[in-house]
Amino acid sequence: MPSRVYGPTDPDSWDPLTNAISPPSDESAQEREIRIKHELEAKQKSDAIDEDLNRQRAAEKKGPKPVRVLLLGQSESGKSTFLKFFKLMHDPKAFSAERASWRAVIQLNVVRSIHVILDAMTHPSQPRHDPRKQITSSTSSSPLSGEIPLPEDTSDVEPELIQIRYRLSSLLQVEDFLTRQLTPKDYSEVGTTQLAPMNHIKHVATELAINSSVPWKQRFDRLVGKGDTERMIIDWDDPNDPGKILHACGEDMIRLWQHPNVQQMLEKQNLRLEEMAGFFLDSLSEITAERYLPSDEHILRARLKTLGVSEHQVKVSAGSDIGSDWRIFDVGGHRSLRAAWAPFFENNLDAIIFLAPISAFDQVLAEAPKVNRLEDSVSLWASIVANKILQRTDLILFLNKCDLMAAKLASGIKLKDYVYDKLFEKKVCWDIEREFAAAQNILLSLYLGHGYTVNTESYCKHQGHADARLAETLDSSFVNAMTRKWDLRRTCEVISPPR
Ligand SMILES: Nc1nc2c(ncn2[C@@H]2O[C@H](COP(=O)(O)OP(=O)(O)OP(=O)(O)O)[C@@H](O)[C@H]2O)c(=O)[nH]1
Ligand SMILES: [Mg+2]
Known part of the structure; x- marks a missing residue:
């Protein structure tokens, strides 16, 4: 110059x-x-x-490169849950340090489910239009702030339930307080995201979503005792702790959820709350206990929608010979957020893990109520496989939510009512175990194409290079951990398609 x-x-x-x-x-x-x-x-x-x-820079270049993995899939496919599992397995201390933050999310999940019930009580005898297309994984509640609406016709509602509903109005304060804590004002992108309204539901559905760049977990640090992160100590004397109101409302919430009239009403309206992400009504006595601290399993079940893309560093201690420094990128899967994925496709990725929630075959997208979730997931996978930029990137398909799929089949929901396969033409009477395996294979063939033999183990072994070892690490550690933690026969399948 x-x-x-x-x-x-x-x-x-x-x-x-x-x-x-x-x-x-x-x-x-x-x-x-x-x-x-x-x-x-x-x-x-x-x-x-x-x-x-x-010299230092050159040595760093020669040294082991971090393993970079991008998680993809539609909203509620289980990407963030995968990340939580991975952290729990490989860095349990860091996982534990987030316990107080997840406690707040779980409390919010509970309040949201209760609100859905109270909303349903406002039109107790109104059936939903199409039970098959009933959204169960996404919310159908009105925004939680404001008032809990009065039933349109109280003559149908038992006086006990009306009283419970009035007493539970104080939960609105909890919702407001927790939302304010989780969504700081200085982050304008953050907040409750309005999802598309559904034609058969009067209210606009909302779900709490947080941009990955927001340090929301740090906001709960003050609640956590310093020092031993394994034994988290909440400031139990804090008068603002929402746990106090939840504790006071505990019995009413349990009575509401277990009331036969409420169950009947939910059934009539085809509201399957059990399938809603962040469902905790089966654990109310634990969550409303005076000194509630979430278990690992509760943290894994907690639901917080992701906005944006975030990088997470995880030190993988054992079981992986491909490197200990893992960088996992978690993205938001809502349709409006998928454009943000592209810049990460060229980021020296070792693999993309695609989460395919196979239980979603009878559901529709929250953001597009006319689109079947399975259809959306399969076409999303197909577009990733066909993407030219990703031709050299390894793709791993995770068939996720197998436990929910098994439960659906066991409850009598038939895959053949939603998906055509010539197997269904053979009038074979399967027991539920075999039906699950068959259904899983049918769905897998939708993703990978008919005629492809699925054999994860032999595929991984035959490849014999770093990428296969990556799949193997995931397969052995992740699948085992999922099975153990969720106490399930099997919750996912890992498949690396031939490229
Ligand atoms: N029963 C069951 N629940 C699961 C499984 N995987 C994930 N979930 C639950 O499904 C819900 C949604 O999972 P998330 O991990 O938040 O989904 P996501 O793909 O990150 O969704 P976005 O952030 O909206 O893109 C959570 O409440 C999880 O606990 C599974 O295999 N079985
Ligand atoms: Mg997420």
């Missing part, structure tokens, strides 16, 4: 630093010699530091 020399006659160009380091005008020959010697020594020192830094 051309330099400009300013003379002492140019007052505007006078630079104090140049002035400070330039030799004095009356410097003697001996002083000059000493100064030059010092300058030479300083230069040698500076060069040595530069060389050192260059």
